[in-house]
Amino acid sequence: MFLSKLREAWICLKAGQVTLPYPFEPHDPAPGFRGKISVDPDLCFGCGGCANVCPAGVIEIQDLDQYTRALTFRWSRCTYCGRCADVCPEQAIAMSPLYETATDRADDMVLRLEVFMGPCGRCGRCFSPAHPLERMMVTGFRDDTVGGRPEARSVGPLEVAGCLRPPPGLAAAGEGRAHAPEGGQP
Amino acid sequence: MNPTTATKGLRSPWATQGPRVLERRLGSHLQECRAVEPDILWARVARHEIRTAVETAVREMGARFLISVGTDRRPRGEGYGIAHLFSLDRDGLFLGLECLVPEWAEEVDSITPIIPGADWSEREFRDVIGVEPKGHPDPRRLLLPDDWPEGVYPLRRDFPYHERPQAPQPTPPPRKEPPAGTTVIPLGPFFPSLEEPAYWRIFVEGETVVGCDYRGFYNHRGIEKLGDSVLTWDRIPFVAERICGICGFIHSTCFCQAAEKAVGIRPPRRAEFIRTLMLELERIHSHLLWLGIAGHILGFDTILMQTWRIREPVMWLTEEISGNRKTYGMNALGGVRRDITPEQKKTILDVVRKVEEETLEVKAAIVGDTTLHARTREVGILAKKWATDFCVVGPPARASGLPIDARLDHPYAAYDAVPPRLCTQQAGDTWARVVVRVEELVDSVRMVRECLERMPDGPVMADLPGNFPDGRIGISVVEAPRGEAVHFVMTGGVNRPYRWRVRAPTYPNLQAMPAMIQGQNLADVPITLGSLDPCFSCTERMEAVDVRTGTVTVYGRAELEAMARRHRP
Numbered sequence: 001m002f003l004s005k006l007r008e009a010w011i012c013l014k015a016g017q018v019t020l021p022y023p024f025e026p027h028d029p030a031p032g033f034r035g036k037i038s039v040d041p042d043l044c045f046g047c048g049g050c051a052n053v054c055p056a057g058v059i060e061i062q063d064l065d066q067y068t069r070a071l072t073f074r075w076s077r078c079t080y081c082g083r084c085a086d087v088c089p090e091q092a093i094a095m096s097p098l099y100e101t102a103t104d105r106a107d108d109m110v111l112r113l114e115v116f117m118g119p120c121g122r123c124g125r126c127f128s129p130a131h132p133l134e135r136m137m138v139t140g141f142r143d144d145t146v147g148g149r150p151e152a153r154s155v156g157p158l159e160v161a162g163c164l165r166p167p168p169g170l171a172a173a174g175e176g177r178a179h180a181p182e183g184g185q186p
Numbered sequence: 187m188n189p190t191t192a193t194k195g196l197r198s199p200w201a202t203q204g205p206r207v208l209e210r211r212l213g214s215h216l217q218e219c220r221a222v223e224p225d226i227l228w229a230r231v232a233r234h235e236i237r238t239a240v241e242t243a244v245r246e247m248g249a250r251f252l253i254s255v256g257t258d259r260r261p262r263g264e265g266y267g268i269a270h271l272f273s274l275d276r277d278g279l280f281l282g283l284e285c286l287v288p289e290w291a292e293e294v295d296s297i298t299p300i301i302p303g304a305d306w307s308e309r310e311f312r313d314v315i316g317v318e319p320k321g322h323p324d325p326r327r328l329l330l331p332d333d334w335p336e337g338v339y340p341l342r343r344d345f346p347y348h349e350r351p352q353a354p355q356p357t358p359p360p361r362k363e364p365p366a367g368t369t370v371i372p373l374g375p376f377f378p379s380l381e382e383p384a385y386w387r388i389f390v391e392g393e394t395v396v397g398c399d400y401r402g403f404y405n406h407r408g409i410e411k412l413g414d415s416v417l418t419w420d421r422i423p424f425v426a427e428r429i430c431g432i433c434g435f436i437h438s439t440c441f442c443q444a445a446e447k448a449v450g451i452r453p454p455r456r457a458e459f460i461r462t463l464m465l466e467l468e469r470i471h472s473h474l475l476w477l478g479i480a481g482h483i484l485g486f487d488t489i490l491m492q493t494w495r496i497r498e499p500v501m502w503l504t505e506e507i508s509g510n511r512k513t514y515g516m517n518a519l520g521g522v523r524r525d526i527t528p529e530q531k532k533t534i535l536d537v538v539r540k541v542e543e544e545t546l547e548v549k550a551a552i553v554g555d556t557t558l559h560a561r562t563r564e565v566g567i568l569a570k571k572w573a574t575d576f577c578v579v580g581p582p583a584r585a586s587g588l589p590i591d592a593r594l595d596h597p598y599a600a601y602d603a604v605p606p607r608l609c610t611q612q613a614g615d616t617w618a619r620v621v622v623r624v625e626e627l628v629d630s631v632r633m634v635r636e637c638l639e640r641m642p643d644g645p646v647m648a649d650l651p652g653n654f655p656d657g658r659i660g661i662s663v664v665e666a667p668r669g670e671a672v673h674f675v676m677t678g679g680v681n682r683p684y685r686w687r688v689r690a691p692t693y694p695n696l697q698a699m700p701a702m703i704q705g706q707n708l709a710d711v712p713i714t715l716g717s718l719d720p721c722f723s724c725t726e727r728m729e730a731v732d733v734r735t736g737t738v739t740v741y742g743r744a745e746l747e748a749m750a751r752r753h754r755p
Contacts, residue, residue, distance in 0.1 A: 007551035008488050011544075018495055030502065032524075034509035055421035081424045081515040086523065095509070 580669020
């Protein structure tokens with residue numbers, strides 16, 4: 001009994017102070033850490049692959065009109081699995097080491113990209129299923145005929161410097177759902 | 187599919203004899219019996235003979251009950267499917283006994299009179315599929331909340347996943363009547379020792395526990411329903427990982443293995459080794475966590491502080507390997523997403539060496555601690571018979587002398603190359619469970635080392651087939667730190683399972699709790715429960731149900747206080 005108490009005391013003494021001074025000093029995560037995702041809007045061409053694999057349904061895709069696809073990232077639901085970064089063919093999405101994402105503004109956890117698209121080669125327009133979960137099933141397409149590099153505009157916390165495209169009239173979510181829902185779930 | 191598992195299953199005498207034994211007892215009532223996978227024997231039995239079939243499996247074949255799976259097969263014109271899954275441990279074989287219940291009948295013979303451990307499983311399929319287990323000794327509502335209407339079954343295929351049925355006035359299921367002359371002590375739903383909700387009514391005579399009643403399942407998250415209605419094969423591993431906060435990797439591995447088996451994907455060998463490595467790292471940190479919590483429940487916080495200090499480097503290590511300290515996101519169908527680099531290998535060896543050293547120090551310190559002995563020896567004894575009856579798994583089973591370990595019985599991933607040592611104790615008390623866990627912890631360190639030594643080079647992800655076959659079955663078990671987790675997957679024509687069934691280890695273990703606290707002191711109840719290492723969130727992973735405020739207020743503070751005052755001596 002006495003011996004075990006001595007041993008236990010020795011273990012505690014030997015350990016000393018182990019508490020880190022965080023948050024008074026920054027604590028860097030290990031390399032390869034999957035923190036808040038960062039999106040490079042210049043690289044995104046709106047294929048929607050990220051929305052297709054996201055387990056938490058963070059990424060919503062909405063086609064505002066024939067030429068504009070909006071990608072909304074709702075990070076408050078993000079589980080930091082990094083599947084979007086895996087599948088992005090242009091490496092537009094990367095996992096940053098940021099983990100201090102606490103905020104008192106809901107907007108801080110939303111990023112909206114509006115990607116300039118061409119009309120669908122098959123049906124001539126982008127289709128937009130009614131339900132958000134069905135919307136994630138939409139796989140995108142790339143229209144190279146618009147002239148080289150697709151343009152992107154971001155609203156929300158990220159502002160792209162030197163953005164070429166003027167903001168389209170249909171900025172608010174939902175307004176642009178002009179087309180009847182079709183396609184969607186098989 | 188692991189080649190060893192496959193051959194082990196094929197070599198088993200029951201692979202050929204099983205159908206014969208069943209046929210001898212059932213005759214023409216055995217409609218079909220064949221090996222759907224090398225290690226899965228699947229029998230379809232006439233509905234009224236299911237109890238005879240289960241009896242044959244348990245008594246003559248020595249099968250251990252795993253879980254019941256209720257499936258709504260009406261879209262396929264087959265009514266409801268009720269399958270009881272068993273494990274033939276020594277043979278590495280799974281046995282499924284299935285009967286089809288026609289739509290007009292909606293009832294099936296209960297098997298709980300034969301296997302007490304099937305109690306919850308049967309109540310669960312009654313709640314979610316709507317097939318009544320006839321002759322069930324305790325047919326109360328188990329997992330649906332109190333304000334869920336009667337006759338609405340959430341796992342039926344025609345029930346949409348986002349449906350919120352109109353909530354009637356909450357009516358809690360009838361409570362068990364306490365024996366005459368006893369006092370009822372409410373424990374929970376906000377639990378004093380574990381930060382998860384469960385509601386126990388402990389019946390005491392003086393200080394001695396004479397019985398108890400349990401109402402749980404406050405943590406429904408609807409994961410299974412999401413799995414067969416919204417998610418895709420690609421997404422489920424990440425959601426499966428969130429079934430449990432501590433053994434997440436176990437559930438994602440278990441799902442991936444079951445799905446890989448059903449679909450016929452063979453993950454690369456290196457991926458299997460990485461899975462094994464991660465599983466053992468998870469066991470190391472989970473056992474350290476448990477040791478700390480057990481100490482904390484006993485008021486011995488030195489253990490809590492020190493084991494959690496020892497544990498922390500393991501969390502940093504997994505962060506370095508996978509990108510996150512928990513919920514690693516490593517598993518995907520066909521393998522793992524990240525490889526282990528040579529530098530990481532060195533870090534892993536350094537970390538586990540330190541963990542081993544310090545764990546042995548703690549072990550040496552606590553084995554002689556008489557305070558600890560006084561609180562754990564002969565406390566919460568789980569007799570071997572009860573452990574068998576309630577189909578208890580994992581360290582509690584091994585501490586009661588049952589030599590079962592999924593890693594040995596159904597060697598999945600790379601456990602055929604890196605076999606664990608079986609750690610058993612005979613006493614069945616809380617101290618025996620401590621000893622088993624500490625031994626496993628040290629053994630896991632050895633396995634991590636051997637895993638790194640024997641890991642072959644190569645790819646870590648297999649190519650997936652373009653189309654997944656329809657109507658295939660996969661069962662996988664993974665030995666979690668708390669016991670054996672079971673995942674059952676049935677493929678459908680679309681990009682998601684037709685049915686996905688999860689059984690967390692706490693599910694059977696918690697059912698043994700009444701037997702363990704019987705005759706104990708009231709003060710020993712928390713540590714007895716704690717010694718099962720229960721994980722309510724993973725047990726209660728079911729159904730598209732939110733626990734609404736209505737449910738919680740039923741056992742709210744006012745009522746608890748009122749109850750406490752009413753029963754005050």
